Amino acid sequence: xxxxxxxxxxxxxxxxxxxxxxxxxxxxxxxxxxxxxxxxxxxxxxxxxxxxxxxxxxxxxxxxxxxxxxxxxxxxxxxxxxxxxxxxxxxxxxxxxxxxxxxxxxxxxxxxxxxxxxxxxxxxxxxxxxxxxxxxxxxxxxxxxxxxxxxxxxxxxxxxxxxxxxxxxxxxxxxxxxxxxxxxxxxxxxxxxxxxxxxxxxxxxxxxxxxxxxxxxxxxxxxxxxxxxxxxxxxxxxxxxxxxxxxxxxxxxxxxxxxxxxxxxxxxxxxxxxxxxxxxxxxxxxxxxxxxxxxxxxxxxxxxxxxxxxxxxxxxxxxxxxxxxxxxxxxxxxxxxxxxxxxxxxxxxxxxxxxxxxxxxxxxxxx
Ligand code: SAH
Numbered sequence: 431x432x433x434x435x436x437x438x439x440x441x442x443x444x445x446x447x448x449x450x451x452x453x454x455x456x457x458x459x460x461x462x463x464x465x466x467x468x469x470x471x472x473x474x475x476x477x478x479x480x481x482x483x484x485x486x487x488x489x490x491x492x493x494x495x496x497x498x499x500x501x502x503x504x505x506x507x508x509x510x511x512x513x514x515x516x517x518x519x520x521x522x523x524x525x526x527x528x529x530x531x532x533x534x535x536x537x538x539x540x541x542x543x544x545x546x547x548x549x550x551x552x553x554x555x556x557x558x559x560x561x562x563x564x565x566x567x568x569x570x571x572x573x574x575x576x577x578x579x580x581x582x583x584x585x586x587x588x589x590x591x592x593x594x595x596x597x598x599x600x601x602x603x604x605x606x607x608x609x610x611x612x613x614x615x616x617x618x619x620x621x622x623x624x625x626x627x628x629x630x631x632x633x634x635x636x637x638x639x640x641x642x643x644x645x646x647x648x649x650x651x652x653x654x655x656x657x658x659x660x661x662x663x664x665x666x667x668x669x670x671x672x673x674x675x676x677x678x679x680x681x682x683x684x685x686x687x688x689x690x691x692x693x694x695x696x697x698x699x700x701x702x703x704x705x706x707x708x709x710x711x712x713x714x715x716x717x718x719x720x721x722x723x724x725x726x727x728x729x730x731x732x733x734x735x736x737x738x739x740x741x742x743x744x745x746x747x748x749x750x751x752x753x754x755x756x757x758x759x760x761x762x763x764x765x766x767x768x769x770x771x772x773x774x775x776x777x778x779x780x781x782x783x784x785x786x787x788x789x790x791x792x793x794x795x796x797x
Contacts, residue, residue: 437623444473444706449620457617457628461657463701464601464690464710469556473706476599480557480709482527487709488693490595491677491736491777492531495767497752499534501743502675505795506535506590507542512792513671516588517548524581525596526553527560529567535592536571551575552584581665591666591674597719598678598711602654602690605636609649616652618702625702638718639684651686654712660722663786667726670789679780680714682733689713716784723786731785731797737778740771742796 434446435453448466452458458466468476481487491498510519523532532551539545551573555561561577568575578584604616612632619628638655666674692699694708701710716733723730732739749768753761772778785794
């Protein structure tokens with residue numbers, strides 16, 4: 431047997447596979463390392479694990495409160511009206527997790543006359559295990575559903591798309607600024623039997639930073655962008671009428687810093703600790719999304735802080751309505767969960783909402 435190039439005898443199967451790849455081919459970009467951690471066909475996190483919820487690795491807004499998905503359902507109903515109530519209409523979700531958001535949205539959409547009768551639901555999901563969870567969560571819903579590995583497989587036609595914590599999963603390229611006023615791509619190399627960061631050859635100014643003045647950027651600054659964004663936004667723009675609701679954690683001003691994070695069992699883990707075993711994501715560069723939307727001639731609204739968006743959509747009224755039917759304890763619990771979504775010190779400010787539309791006559795609520 432060939433000796434493993436890794437020092438750690440308990441390394442994960444993906445660590446061994448990556449080490450063999452590095453030993454043979456030299457350093458990998460951070461992008462390719464992250465891509466392997468998430469999408470390696472055998473061991474990638476979104477192929478094998480993707481454990482969402484209290485007992486898993488991370489928790490998301492729809493798992494915190496049903497009100498989140500319900501308000502999104504009502505939002506979709508309103509946008510459908512603004513589109514002129516096309517039928518059929520495709521309600522598409524990118525990365526639907528355990529199916530909770532869609533189940534809550536469809537329940538709320540029952541009050542929108544005509545919507546469910548004319549809608550087909552399309553769930554775009556890479557994880558087979560999560561596809562199963564989605565089937566279980568949505569089995570009873572009175573509407574036609576199909577699953578797809580890729581957005582390109584969703585049939586043409588008017589569409590409303592939802593992407594909650596989807597873009598953060600897409601691998602980022604990282605570029606490091608050095609004192610010689612040049613950018614280098616950040617890489618991962620194998621040294622002494624362990625993974626570590628390295629810098630690659632000089633590259634031209636990364637796209638999206640073309641107008642930033644070099645003398646304002648500090649030595650060692652890290653800039654992140656996602657190469658997959660342009661293709662996804664172009665796929666949006668191929669549809670009309672169309673609206674996409676993008677919710678994620680991230681930043682809007684040009685911003686520097688390494689935001690790639692590995693999370694396992696609700697705690698931060700080292701990026702190189704156990705590849706394939708933890709969720710690896712990075713904050714979303716909303717400016718990049720908006721630039722891609724402008725290039726594709728889409729209309730853009732936001733980003734707006736999630737807390738503000740939920741309050742302006744009528745979160746309080748819905749909570750009051752649900753509280754009326756609940757015990758005191760249940761009502762208190764619901765209020766504390768909703769506060770987590772809205773409070774700027776928790777998810778209310780870091781999470782942002784960006785809406786992109788094509789061929790829709792009015793701004794989507796509450797913009
Ligand atoms: N929206 C859900 C889940 C967020 S986690 C929620 O809010 O709870 C990210 C989701 O995107 C998971 O379902 C993951 O399996 C899926 N996913 C990640 N990368 C994907 C890709 N490239 N294509 C489709 N689905 C993807």
